[in-house]
Amino acid sequence: DTGVSQDPRHKITKRGQNVTFRCDPISEHNRLYWYRQTLGQGPEFLTYFQNEAQLEKSRLLSDRFSAERPKGSFSTLEIQRTEQGDSAMYLCASSLGDNFGGYTFGSGTRLTVV
Amino acid sequence: TQLLEQSPQFLSIQEGENLTVYCNSSSVFSSLQWYRQEPGEGPVLLVTVVTGGEVKKLKRLTFQFGDARKDSSLHITAAQPGDTGLYLCAGAVQGAQKLVFGQGTRLTINP
Numbered sequence: 435d436t437g438v439s440q441d442p443r444h445k446i447t448k449r450g451q452n453v454t455f456r457c458d459p460i461s462e463h464n465r466l467y468w469y470r471q472t473l474g475q476g477p478e479f480l481t482y483f484q485n486e487a488q489l490e491k492s493r494l495l496s497d498r499f500s501a502e503r504p505k506g507s508f509s510t511l512e513i514q515r516t517e518q519g520d521s522a523m524y525l526c527a528s529s530l531g532d533n534f535g536g537y538t539f540g541s542g543t544r545l546t547v548v
Numbered sequence: 549t550q551l552l553e554q555s556p557q558f559l560s561i562q563e564g565e566n567l568t569v570y571c572n573s574s575s576v577f578s579s580l581q582w583y584r585q586e587p588g589e590g591p592v593l594l595v596t597v598v599t600g601g602e603v604k605k606l607k608r609l610t611f612q613f614g615d616a617r618k619d620s621s622l623h624i625t626a627a628q629p630g631d632t633g634l635y636l637c638a639g640a641v642q643g644a645q646k647l648v649f650g651q652g653t654r655l656t657i658n659p
Binding site: 537 | 579
């Protein structure tokens with residue numbers, strides 16, 4: 435297993451465009467998390483899945499954001515009508531079971547909205 | 549308001565010195581973790597502490613979980629340039645299913 439993979443690593447888009455990011459977790463991990471990190475800050479929770487069920491969404495996740503995890507494997511995070519404030523690093527992490535074992539993070543997708 | 553407050557936010561010291569980074573909260577955590585993050589990469593887990601008062605050592609790094617499980621510290625002995633990075637603490641609030649992160653401590657070790 436090569437760990438958590440995120441694609442693309444970098445995305446530059448014009449304001450108003452839609453973007454979609456993909457995350458492939460560690461195969462045996464049943465939990466998948468999306469976080470957003472802006473410069474100089476720690477990661478902020480966006481949403482998480484247990485298998486294919488989306489169990490929690492942050493208030494940070496406006497109606498323009500949607501996440502899916504079909505079949506409990508890979509996940510996608512879509513941002514519609516991007517705004518400059520959406521510019522950030524989007525991190526995906528996976529874990530097995532509860533939080534005690536820690537998360538394995540991907541390398542992130544750096545989004546720049548121009 | 550940050551649930552987990554880290555201090556200092558920035559620290560720049562010379563190689564060979566010792567340092568301590570703190571992570572404080574008014575909330576009780578069922579577990580607390582420390583991660584290290586390098587530019588352009590995701591955080592990498594260093595340690596998980598679960599029991600109040602627990603101390604874990606990882607080579608030159610010593611991690612402590614407060615007795616009340618509200619705070620933690622990371623102590624580095626004889627810091628090396630390779631220790632440079634962003635150190636993040638993250639806590640699992642009791643009953644919650646996600647980790648909340650501090651804002652990080654950016655550590656620079658000068659040769």
